[in-house]
Amino acid sequence: MSLKISDESSWQKTSFVKVKEESLIVIREYDEEKHKVAVEKLERLCEVGQRGKPCLVTDLLGDPLCRIRHFQLHVMLVAEYGEDGEVVGVIRGCVKTVTRGNSAYVKLAYVLGLRVSLRHRRYGIGTKLVEHLEEWCKQKGAKYSYMATDCTNEPSINLFTKKCGYSKFRTLTMLVQPVHAHYKSISSNIVVLHLPPRLAASIYNPIFANSEFFPKDIDLILSNKLNLGTFMAIQKKYITKCDPKKGIFPPSYAILSVWNTKEVFKLQVKGVSPIAHACCVGTRLLDECLPWLRLPSFPNVFRPFGIYFMYGLHMEGKCGKKLMKSLCGFVHNMARDEGGCGAIVAEVSKRDPIREVVPHWSKFSWDEDMWCIKNLEDIHEKCGPFDWFNYRSSSSMIFVDPRDF
Structure with missing residues (x-):
């Protein structure tokens, strides 16, 4: 299905994506009173749509902004559909100042929490949410933007690398x-x-x-x-x-x-086979019966934790x-x-x-926690002093901000 995007580029103004002749997508800043319930519903529906195999479901504890509100500069955008303003997409972002290596600092945007309704995917909504968030981040002085996802999340990686101009940057280990x-x-x-x-x-x-x-x-x-x-x-x-x-x-x-x-949030494992579930429960029962063995029993991750x-x-x-x-x-x-x-x-x-x-x-x-990065500056400036892509830090360490997690 072809999409017609308006020429309006400022994130502060209304942006329209024509999905059908009579249907409009509007991207605007999150309003807690108007959007909170709808965003929570969208988050739950997106999690359900991923359950073809065991998955980790995230509960934001009733606060859609909880993952970004600890940053001084943060924003949340939503995509509304149709005359009723149904929320069909959401994205979060923040701007912070971090080291690039060798004590050099740069303003960096972090993109997270991108969700698009299953019924409205492949219409370019995710791309427009990213573009509008990037525009907001540039206005706040960000020189780069990055996102993180699992290496197996091909739809997310393809969206950012093939449509939004991001490059695979660092791969970290989750312990x-x-x-x-x-x-x-x-x-x-x-x-x-x-x-x-x-x-x-x-x-x-x-x-x-x-x-x-x-x-x-x-x-x-x-x-x-x-x-x-x-x-x-x-x-x-x-x-x-x-x-x-x-x-x-x-x-x-x-x-x-x-x-x-x-x-901030609770996690819960869902979609596990009955056998795997029984084995996990069995380790706890065995540990209760034989506590002197000090068995590393498996915690109950099938309820929120x-x-x-x-x-x-x-x-x-x-x-x-x-x-x-x-x-x-x-x-x-x-x-x-x-x-x-x-x-x-x-x-x-x-x-x-x-x-x-x-x-x-x-x-x-x-x-396989993949970080992808993008230079938000003009193309002719990419070979300037902030060319992070061709730069390798002298340190082996990457500081992972706990607010990003």
């Missing part, structure tokens, strides 16, 4: 550790320090200065109510010899921060690996005590040595 009934043991020779936000920011800044995607507003992230804290693991024998406030660190240490996503997201992971020294494993165990125990938390998750660069250290279950982790 997932289910939370089970037993505590992780931590050596008595290891001490875990809880660092205040300002001190944590002062430690993170030099560590990630040469990395990619490290946010300039890290202090706001660390002081956010969803941040459960920044923790540093050191050997007990150095407890009186180090003073992080003065920049005095032991020969070996590990550091990370924890973000409480279960206050939350996760803790670990970010800012870094280790130093010959004992760094052992300290990082203990620190991850500490976070697991936090999640177990809190309740309602089904997993702890970390996302890291494939070149980051931390990837081989963080405890995880390989069957529930994957190496």
